Amino acid sequence: MELTGAQIVCESLLQEGVDTIFGLPGGAVLPFYGALSAYPGLRHILVRHEQAAAMAADGYSRATGKVGVCSATSGPGATNLVTGLASAQMDSVPIVCITGQVPRAAIGRDAFQETDITGITLPVTKHNYLVMDVRDIAPAIKEAFYIARTGRPGPVLIDIPKDVLAGEKIEFVWPDEVDLPGYTPPGAPEPQQVAAAASLINEAQRPIIMAGHGVLISRAWDELRQLAEKAQIPVITTLLGIGALPTDHVLNLGMPGMHGMAYASLAIDRADLVVSLGARFDDRVTGRIADFAPNAKIIHCDVDPSEFNKNVIADVPVLGDLKLSLRALIPMVNSNVHLDWVQETDRLRNEHPSLFIRKSDELLPQQVLKELSDITGGDSIIVTGVGQHQMWAAQHYGYREPNSLITSGGSGAMGFEVPAALGAKVGRPDKTVWSIAGDGGFQMTLCDLATAAENNIDVKYAILNNGSLGMVRQWQDFFYEKDFFATIYSGNPDFVKLAEAYGIRGIRVTRQDEVAGAIEEAMETPGPVVVDFVVKEDEFVFPMIPAGESVNEMLEEPNSQGVGVESA
Amino acid sequence: MNQHSDQHTIIALVQDRPGVLTRLASLFRRRGFNIASLAVGASEQKGLSRLTFVVTGDQYTVEQATRQLDKLVDVVKVSNITSEDVVARELALIKVRATPSNRSEILEMANLFRAKVVDVGTRSLVIETTGEEDKIDALYDLLRPFGILELMRTGRVAMVRGKTDGRVSDDVGAEFDQASRNGFAVAGARFQPGHYEGV
Numbered sequence: 196m197e198l199t200g201a202q203i204v205c206e207s208l209l210q211e212g213v214d215t216i217f218g219l220p221g222g223a224v225l226p227f228y229g230a231l232s233a234y235p236g237l238r239h240i241l242v243r244h245e246q247a248a249a250m251a252a253d254g255y256s257r258a259t260g261k262v263g264v265c266s267a268t269s270g271p272g273a274t275n276l277v278t279g280l281a282s283a284q285m286d287s288v289p290i291v292c293i294t295g296q297v298p299r300a301a302i303g304r305d306a307f308q309e310t311d312i313t314g315i316t317l318p319v320t321k322h323n324y325l326v327m328d329v330r331d332i333a334p335a336i337k338e339a340f341y342i343a344r345t346g347r348p349g350p351v352l353i354d355i356p357k358d359v360l361a362g363e364k365i366e367f368v369w370p371d372e373v374d375l376p377g378y379t380p381p382g383a384p385e386p387q388q389v390a391a392a393a394s395l396i397n398e399a400q401r402p403i404i405m406a407g408h409g410v411l412i413s414r415a416w417d418e419l420r421q422l423a424e425k426a427q428i429p430v431i432t433t434l435l436g437i438g439a440l441p442t443d444h445v446l447n448l449g450m451p452g453m454h455g456m457a458y459a460s461l462a463i464d465r466a467d468l469v470v471s472l473g474a475r476f477d478d479r480v481t482g483r484i485a486d487f488a489p490n491a492k493i494i495h496c497d498v499d500p501s502e503f504n505k506n507v508i509a510d511v512p513v514l515g516d517l518k519l520s521l522r523a524l525i526p527m528v529n530s531n532v533h534l535d536w537v538q539e540t541d542r543l544r545n546e547h548p549s550l551f552i553r554k555s556d557e558l559l560p561q562q563v564l565k566e567l568s569d570i571t572g573g574d575s576i577i578v579t580g581v582g583q584h585q586m587w588a589a590q591h592y593g594y595r596e597p598n599s600l601i602t603s604g605g606s607g608a609m610g611f612e613v614p615a616a617l618g619a620k621v622g623r624p625d626k627t628v629w630s631i632a633g634d635g636g637f638q639m640t641l642c643d644l645a646t647a648a649e650n651n652i653d654v655k656y657a658i659l660n661n662g663s664l665g666m667v668r669q670w671q672d673f674f675y676e677k678d679f680f681a682t683i684y685s686g687n688p689d690f691v692k693l694a695e696a697y698g699i700r701g702i703r704v705t706r707q708d709e710v711a712g713a714i715e716e717a718m719e720t721p722g723p724v725v726v727d728f729v730v731k732e733d734e735f736v737f738p739m740i741p742a743g744e745s746v747n748e749m750l751e752e753p754n755s756q757g758v759g760v761e762s763a
Numbered sequence: 764m765n766q767h768s769d770q771h772t773i774i775a776l777v778q779d780r781p782g783v784l785t786r787l788a789s790l791f792r793r794r795g796f797n798i799a800s801l802a803v804g805a806s807e808q809k810g811l812s813r814l815t816f817v818v819t820g821d822q823y824t825v826e827q828a829t830r831q832l833d834k835l836v837d838v839v840k841v842s843n844i845t846s847e848d849v850v851a852r853e854l855a856l857i858k859v860r861a862t863p864s865n866r867s868e869i870l871e872m873a874n875l876f877r878a879k880v881v882d883v884g885t886r887s888l889v890i891e892t893t894g895e896e897d898k899i900d901a902l903y904d905l906l907r908p909f910g911i912l913e914l915m916r917t918g919r920v921a922m923v924r925g926k927t928d929g930r931v932s933d934d935v936g937a938e939f940d941q942a943s944r945n946g947f948a949v950a951g952a953r954f955q956p957g958h959y960e961g962v
Contacts (some may be wrong), residue, residue, distance in 0.1 A: 501830035514946030744960020
């Protein structure tokens with residue numbers, strides 16, 4: 196039977212195992228939607244803004260390990276995807292976006308809702324396509340999914356003109372394989388490199404493993420654990436690597452860097468070997484590069500060779516799929532105890548209790564995360580926006596499973612928390628999903644509370660409401676002479692009433708003793724819930740290594756000195 | 764071999780697809796790499812084009828540039844042939860002001876450079892010359908006093924010498940790039956990544 200381009204898109208998505216699409220239709224993409232309505236196996240979740248479609252696909256992908264899919268129409272529909280694409284690109288998240296384009300004959304004529312979306316998205320996609328022939332649709336989709344999920348994953352956009360979707364009909368033929376001579380994702384590492392890495396590890400006295408997002412992407416958390424335990428190597432996890440090892444694992448020192456655990460940053464400073472596993476030496480981790488790990492050799496394991504020597508020089512680069520690299524490496528690494536070094540990191544933990552929460556009459560945001568962690572047992576998927584609440588969520592929640600923290604790391608896209616949590620919950624209906632929001636980011640994407648309500652997507656939203664752009668305010672306080680210009684939100688809505696306006700349960704918390712009850716009530720309430728935690732407005736995130744500085748300039752919570760024990 | 768220590772010659776074999784040049788140019792702009800010249804044309808393989816880039820920058824820049832290029836899906840192969848034994852040529856068309864009184868002088872100069880006169884007008888000559896950039900620069904400098912009306916240069920095209928095994932440019936490249944792309948640290952290859960202020 197001959198099919199239209201739109202039907203071929205649907206058939207191809209089914210071939211790729213897609214079950215969910217986040218999207219919002221418009222004129223140019225309508226032929227696709229016309230076909231989609233006849234495909235019950237492809238659940239379409241109608242969002243209120245295309246940015247939410249891209250970010251929901253991101254959340255879905257990270258929660259499930261599958262490729263997330265979103266769709267939008269041409270012009271403004273497509274451009275609204277861009278922030279979500281940029282975030283997925285920076286965080287190496289596989290998503291595929293299908294966009295409608297104006298008919299072929301209209302391209303280049305400034306037609307209504309025409310935008311060169313393949314041109315616009317070049318820098319924020321791993322690859323993109325403008326499909327100008329119905330025969331090219333199925334191969335483009337097969338290639339797009341292959342490119343999105345293999346190697347270092349990333350977003351791929353497929354732009355299809357309306358008349359290619361709705362014009363000529365052809366037989367649907369699903370290609371057996373992709374033909375991409377310029378694209379060969381690395382597989383197993385070179386044995387010599389693995390041997391070189393193993394010998395550095397075996398010689399090291401003070402080694403540290405830095406686990407990044409690559410551990411989660413290549414599903415190498417078991418191997419990470421084996422390596423760390425076999426040679427007794429302390430592990431630090433970057434923001435996107437959180438969950439690669441349970442937070443409470445005895446070797447886990449937590450997140451390093453700008454707002455990382457002081458002892459994690461200090462451990463890097465004292466280490467004689469950094470074993471980087473799927474991390475990219477982001478400036479938020481390294482601070483001033485010249486002062487990063489000054490005493491250490493560096494083993495850099497990555498699937499993307501352009502990461503080698505980009506920010507730091509690797510003594511031993513190991514190119515390959517991380518899971519395969521670790522499997523090759525582990526047998527060559529000697530069992531070890533590193534007793535002095537592990538004890539030293541324990542001492543650092545005691546001397547620098549970075550999770551200390553001081554006593555206060557006011558409601559402290561850290562306390563909300565701490566109680567949430569205790570009540571959920573670290574068993575929820577946490578989705579955050581960007582800013583102070585994100586850092587507190589990274590610090591104070593005890594993560595037990597891989598991919599249980601979903602956050603816009605590299606791109607730092609505020610507003611990520613609302614839609615990405617929807618995607619995560621749709622992908623993992625069995626898990627409790629808490630979206631940790633700031634009042635700033637929440638207001639960037641809150642329109643998609645309607646999506647949660649309409650589809651009864653059971654996300655619990657916790658707004659850490661400090662009535663300001665908290666992290667920006669903190670920078671103004673520290674570095675801009677306390678000139679709190681344009682960071683105070685004096686006109687915030689009543690978030691409880693707002694939730695109720697969407698038909699969603701809203702709860703307000705203003706006191707410490709209400710926190711646990713509100714969290715429990717939210718979890719007992721079926722369907723989405725918004726909890727407005729009205730927190731102390733001028734709380735700071737500590738520790739802090741100011742941008743471009745080193746661990747020597749680290750600021751710690753002033754009240755934490757001499758406490759001597761970890762609070763969590 | 765290249766006389767300019769900060770210039771690097773990179774060969775890329777790319778798929779002939781719409782937008783491939785945009786992808787390359789966008790990448791160079793985005794990562795802040797400078798292209799001194801770019802020449803592109805068909806290759807011996809159907810559906811593939813071969814490009815010669817001249818990239819200005821230090822070792823760090825050129826290594827990043829080749830690796831980022833290599834990541835583009837439409838780019839089949841990239842090799843840095845800067846330190847290889849290559850044949851490098853550029854073609855230039857130079858339209859020079861010429862009067863009946865100095866025409867023979869110009870022709871003589873062109874002959875000296877084995878350049879061809881490809882157009883004779885009432886007030887001008889067009890001279891075609893092929894060679895390495897320095898030769899073209901030299902001819903240009905000599906012709907300048909006559910008055911240059913127009914200059915068109917193709918940018919460098921380069922190819923490694925075939926030696927005994929008929930090797931092709933795509934399969935060789937600086938030891939550093941080839942090895943490090945495979946995950947090998949190259950002894951002695953040391954440079955500092957570009958530092959930047961805190962963001």
